[in-house]
Amino acid sequence: MISEREASKYPFLKEAASLLEHLEIDIENLTDQRYRPILDRGEERVIQAIRYGVVGGGLKDDLAEFLSFPIAVMLVSMTRDPFLERRYALAEAVRARRLLESEDEGRIAEIARGEFRWRIKVQRREIEDTIYSFELHFVDYLRNSSSFREDKWRLINRILTEGYVLLTKAEAVRLLQVEVEELIRRLSSRRVESNMPEQIMERLGRIKRTLDESRSSIGDSALPSEVIHGAFPPCITHSYRTLTAGGRLSHIERFTLSSFLLNIGMEPERIVQLFVSASDFDEGLTRYQIEHISGLRGSRTRYTPPNCMTMRTHGICHNPDSLCGKVKHPLSYYRRRASELRMSPKARKDR
């Protein structure tokens, strides 16, 4: 049987679930005073996911910490909100990845095999400046990497031999994050009975309120005051929302979004943080790219986002509105709408 310590670290494991069955916890008893810290922590997990995009901290008592996970999953699924399901799944997956990073190769492979049926071998190889710790079958590799856009994840740029892709420890763990995210999304999209004790419903209400506050401002809080979120053109709003909801952006969308934010005066470092916290991009690489676009590096010219026509040909001109018909560039859309908003406080309501 899995230890309580392990179950608290990786509460999504099948073994952990069987531990739960073993404990025979009854919904009726949930409101018992003893369970209060568990419920608190369960609620906190979800709130952390909404606010910070990652689940952190935790209770000292391993068993209680573990038990807060199924509570959190239950709360999320009770909201029936796909946005929250995604955001929560990502936040838990990032937490898991951080923990997995400090495990040894054997344990990582064990979880990958046992939980996700990966064909993975622990095999250390040093090639040039890289230490590879694993070999993963290409089918498992492709299933989990195909949503990544960076060149280094493309199969062509990997070392592939006899059916196996060489992976560093960090890469293996990054791919595991995808599996964990998928698994948790499945768990929390299961429908549960919504007829729950008052205690639970109260918590659900708090989560929904936090969610509503954040949904409109999940980005706003990350923006400096001079940036007017309500003046974003539809295309930018779309990629911004996708990003903050933990969704994936294409290369061109990322470029467009970062160059747009830079051009309306957002600090490069804040943009880096926005990308890293929302979607768990590699921080160093993201900083490099953003600084490049901002002209701090490389050619020393600041890039501007593509014009509307180019946006259209790339298929990323999303839901254009009436103002779109009058402008040819997302930045001019922003300038016009921003000055409108500054002039009449009423217009703000319309957005």
Added chain:
Amino acid sequence: MAEDWGSTSFLEEQFRRYYRAGVAKVDPPLEMERREFGFLPFDGGVMIRHTSFSDPSQLHAFIMEKAPAHIYYSSAYYREPRADMESKGWIGADMVFDIDADHMETPCRMNHDAWRCNLCGAEGMGRAPERCPKCGGTTLEEETWVCDICLDKAKGEAQKLLDILIQDFGIPLEYLKVNFTGNRGYHIHITAPWIRGLDQRARREIVDYVTGSGMRIELLGFRPGVKGSSPLHGLGWRGRASKALYDYLAKPPPRLLEEVRRGRGKKMRSITDSRDEILKVLGEGPPSGILKYLGRESLNRLMEEAVREQAAAVDTVVTMDIHRLIRLPNTLNGKTGLIAQPVSVEGLEDYDPLSSSIAFKGGEVPIYVRRAPMFRLGGEKYGPFKEEPASLPLAAAIFLLCRKAARIGR
């Protein structure tokens, strides 16, 4: 009756005769009951689709009765192969690589291929241009012919692909099936169960891998400061690309060298000056050492060209398709009358498609040929023909009829 180029009723009869005698050779695909079958009849009608068979004898009976010009089956496995596309219930699909000389530049195409503009009737030899040079029309008909040079090129591509699939992807031979298409190329099937569930995105990654697309040299170790040994023995594309570069530099095509040199202006001495040093670095490593002699840009371009030599030319779009119909092995190709024929991986090297795949033996048939370049079947050469009667062995006559280049009679 209008001129009956192709004499389809004659062809249909011959195909039926062939299948009556040899339909048992038609191997049904793996898990045949989950596949959709498609048939293209001789009468020019539409494809008979959404059919399925639960056992070989059913399939054989159908083929003997209809004697179709082309027989296909789905690379996909469906829950309901007879249902229409939306409700078939896709379970998975084999991966089938399409290697077709139609997509390759071979020097012989000027001699045997021809095009015609549907709008103004202009004609020319070789591949069809994008637009008609005379009227600018974009609907051009292309006529391509089977030829030894083209087929050799296609075979070479098939061998490179097999090499990559075996060495890099580790696909066991038992799951690799090579088929001559009966026309201008080869199909390579991966039937391994673990391939079946891959979606199109994943398949695209595999196609990009075998075609060498999207390679970034810095990710192959060609970046400053990297230590290590010679990349020539590297695994996967590292070794393959480095070997490609080595061969390329050892005997470079002059055109490219000139281009690269000009592209870099005066900053760089010609590559040929430092060629020996570069080859030495490739042989001893580390790969980053090359950057002393070549800028990143030049190296990138050189590599791209070199890699093209090592990559397999497969048709990306067709290969990614997870719903497509592919020619059933050991059936006749209605465009040539040749057998779409399985070839063993080991036997591919010595395989002569234009002899082994001949289905029809014997007989002299009097035909009238409107136009055909010289072609070979078995040990014999025929043609070229232009508006003339000829008496040819059955296989050659059927070949021309299938090309719609001739009709029965004088």
